[in-house]
Amino acid sequence: MAVRGWRPAAAAIAAARPGGGGPGGAPGPAPALERAPEAGAGAAAPATAALYVHWPYCRKRCSYCNFNKYVVPVVDEAAVRACLVREARTLLRLSQVQSVTSVFFGGGTPSLASPGTIAAVLEAVAGVAHLPAGTEVTLEANPSSASTPRLAGFRAAGVNRLSVGVQSLDDAELRLLGREHTAAEARGAVEVARELFPGRTSIDLIFGLPGQSRGAWARGLEAALGLCDDHVSLYQLTLERGTALAAQVWGGALPTPPQDLLADMYQTARTMLVAAGFRHYEVSNFARKGALSTHNLSYWRAEQYIGVGPGAHGRFVPRGEGGHSREARVQTLEPDNWMREVQSQGHGTRRRVVLSPLEQLEELLALGLRTDEGVTRERWGCFSPQLSLEAVFGAPGEAKALQEQGWLILDSGGLRCTMKGLALLDSLLPDLLCQLQRCWAPPAMPEEGSCARLQHPEEDPVGGSGAGGEAVGRSGLAGAVSRNIQSQNR
Numbered sequence: 001m002a003v004r005g006w007r008p009a010a011a012a013i014a015a016a017r018p019g020g021g022g023p024g025g026a027p028g029p030a031p032a033l034e035r036a037p038e039a040g041a042g043a044a045a046p047a048t049a050a051l052y053v054h055w056p057y058c059r060k061r062c063s064y065c066n067f068n069k070y071v072v073p074v075v076d077e078a079a080v081r082a083c084l085v086r087e088a089r090t091l092l093r094l095s096q097v098q099s100v101t102s103v104f105f106g107g108g109t110p111s112l113a114s115p116g117t118i119a120a121v122l123e124a125v126a127g128v129a130h131l132p133a134g135t136e137v138t139l140e141a142n143p144s145s146a147s148t149p150r151l152a153g154f155r156a157a158g159v160n161r162l163s164v165g166v167q168s169l170d171d172a173e174l175r176l177l178g179r180e181h182t183a184a185e186a187r188g189a190v191e192v193a194r195e196l197f198p199g200r201t202s203i204d205l206i207f208g209l210p211g212q213s214r215g216a217w218a219r220g221l222e223a224a225l226g227l228c229d230d231h232v233s234l235y236q237l238t239l240e241r242g243t244a245l246a247a248q249v250w251g252g253a254l255p256t257p258p259q260d261l262l263a264d265m266y267q268t269a270r271t272m273l274v275a276a277g278f279r280h281y282e283v284s285n286f287a288r289k290g291a292l293s294t295h296n297l298s299y300w301r302a303e304q305y306i307g308v309g310p311g312a313h314g315r316f317v318p319r320g321e322g323g324h325s326r327e328a329r330v331q332t333l334e335p336d337n338w339m340r341e342v343q344s345q346g347h348g349t350r351r352r353v354v355l356s357p358l359e360q361l362e363e364l365l366a367l368g369l370r371t372d373e374g375v376t377r378e379r380w381g382c383f384s385p386q387l388s389l390e391a392v393f394g395a396p397g398e399a400k401a402l403q404e405q406g407w408l409i410l411d412s413g414g415l416r417c418t419m420k421g422l423a424l425l426d427s428l429l430p431d432l433l434c435q436l437q438r439c440w441a442p443p444a445m446p447e448e449g450s451c452a453r454l455q456h457p458e459e460d461p462v463g464g465s466g467a468g469g470e471a472v473g474r475s476g477l478a479g480a481v482s483r484n485i486q487s488q489n490r
Ligand code: SF4
Pocket: 057, 058, 059, 060, 061, 062, 065, 066, 067, 069, 107, 108, 109, 142
């Protein structure tokens, strides 16, 4: 398949790099099996998908981080690159995706990868699917690996949006978080990023640190507003088991941030960002001048996405099986195991679970309500042509009560949270999910735990989770995808 609409610069870099492209790292042209087959006539599934690519390595562990990342003395980048390329090709082919709507390089620290690796993956994607010119291609950058030449290299490779992990502009807070960079380095990285990616530089900030006051947070945010471009992601610090910071807090060495203070910090941030012209378009995300993240919107709209790389998650919509089907996929977590699997079978998919119609609706609800557009009637109808939003949430019950209390809106646009409801989404969701489950009359389903077969002869069976694999149970899928998206969205 010809490369359509992709940057020649990416092709040039890919051609110049060593050993890239072929299965198992073997150089040479892509084999025929890595072409995307045509979709079957009348297939209901969409032929588009967002693509997430996970770079699993970091130079240092941050004190709060429980993401799937690895700190190793040496990274065999050529091998990792070959596996990312091969897995991207394989999964695009298996999913029969014809056009990729966005690409997101997350991690780990993908700004530690060389621009040649980023170019190679983009070139592989463009070789098996349509990657229209101007498609959003985001890369997460750590300020400590965001020099001007490096960022310029990423831009030449095809990246057109940068997400900079600033986290704080206070050196003491950065030390507490175990970040590798200083506030000055973060400032410098954002300034360079804004020059190279004007209007398309996002920054991540964390609030709710142990001992952080509301005033300190507000001052930090004020400083960040003086630095940022048109997209800001805010994350409340969560203490995760197994992290150094959680051990300090739970051991009593650091104070636990009170819930009231955390709520106050969130409201403060929202007020300040909205006053600065930002739209609060998702629980943790703010944009102005239309600079919303296309890639993350595709998660929240429950669209198809493909996860490439160790531990990446995906949602496949298998084609040709009739109806609206959706399959959760998780790639093998540990990079060396993942690479062995990719080298031997073309992909490192560790787990596949077909989501029941109810589970699909639960995901749609849990993700869609994170956004200010909510769950539109049109989108709901794609997943539930028989049972309307009105039939579920317009009937007397929990949702009606939440509407009357001003937390929720159900109107001709669909179902969405009010601004005050958005801040309390986690508390509203259990009631809404209960109401959905009561209304849902399950159609005939495959047996519990069974996996749908894809229609491609090259597909290898993937069984239950083994060593190093991550189980995706039927319960808690909405939570799992929500966490996954958080980690893919820093
Ligand atoms: S927060 Fe980011 S940079 Fe820090 S250890 Fe985790 S993945 Fe690496």
